[in-house]
Amino acid sequence: MADPDALDPSQQSLWRPLRLLQASLDADIAxxxxxxxxxxxxxxxxxxxxxxxxxxxxxxxxxxxxxxxxxxxxxxxxxxxxxxxxxxxxxxxxxxxxxxxxxxxxxxxxxxxxxxxxxxxxxxxxxxxxIPYPLSQVATDIEQALARRSFHDRIAAKLAEDPAWERTGE
Incomplete structure (x- = not known):
């Protein structure tokens, strides 16, 4: 039987730590x-x-x-x-x-x-x-990178390379 974690792409998330950090900060304010x-x-x-x-x-x-x-x-x-x-x-x-x-x-x-x-x-x-690299600078840098190429376009390019994204007579 296959490992369920291996089948679940949501187990990997580069932005999860940011969401968890935001939730933790909000909890402290609350x-x-x-x-x-x-x-x-x-x-x-x-x-x-x-x-x-x-x-x-x-x-x-x-x-x-x-x-x-x-x-x-x-x-x-x-x-x-x-x-x-x-x-x-x-x-x-x-x-x-x-x-x-x-x-x-x-x-x-x-x-x-x-x-x-x-x-x-x-x-x-x-x-x-x-911290060595302020989060506000990270946000600015990400906005500048997205101005050069949108998040939509970046995701669409990755999906074009993934056969699982192809429509298959659903």
Missing amino acids: RLYSEQQIDGLKPSFVMELLRLHARGPMTIAELAESVQRTHSALSQKVAAMREAGWVETVVGDDARTRKVTLTDKARGVIGRLAAEWRATEAAVAELEEE
């Missing part, structure tokens, strides 16, 4: 919220909450553009933030639009969230000083 009794707040909500505080109510499309996310992703996130009590949607400038706005609960902790954001950025800067 722990800070828990210690401060800021219940139900996910670290992934904070950018949008800070943006709404700074710029005021926005449509989902406006908010998505401001944080460089898709409308669909932001729509799902706003639904989760609304369910957790951090935002609400209100009628916009005309009856056809809805705007996302902070709740009193969010306004009550927004100063602490801004402080956490600043502290997190300072901690990341400190970490980057301790």
Whole structure:
């Protein structure tokens, strides 16, 4: 019988350590919220909450553009933030639009969230000083390499070499 790990290409992942690192960092931030009794707040909500505080109510499309996310992703996130009590949607400038706005609960902790954001950025800067090649530089270098040849094109070229990718009368 074949080794299941040998049959499972997901056992190899160059980016898994990065995903695990991000999850670990987010868990540490979430722990800070828990210690401060800021219940139900996910670290992934904070950018949008800070943006709404700074710029005021926005449509989902406006908010998505401001944080460089898709409308669909932001729509799902706003639904989760609304369910957790951090935002609400209100009628916009005309009856056809809805705007996302902070709740009193969010306004009550927004100063602490801004402080956490600043502290997190300072901690990341400190970490980057301790390592030989900062992650922010890695991201910039990857973006430049992808500008020369897209990720799509790189994957498509590899798939063109793999007979398993060929359509076979499925």
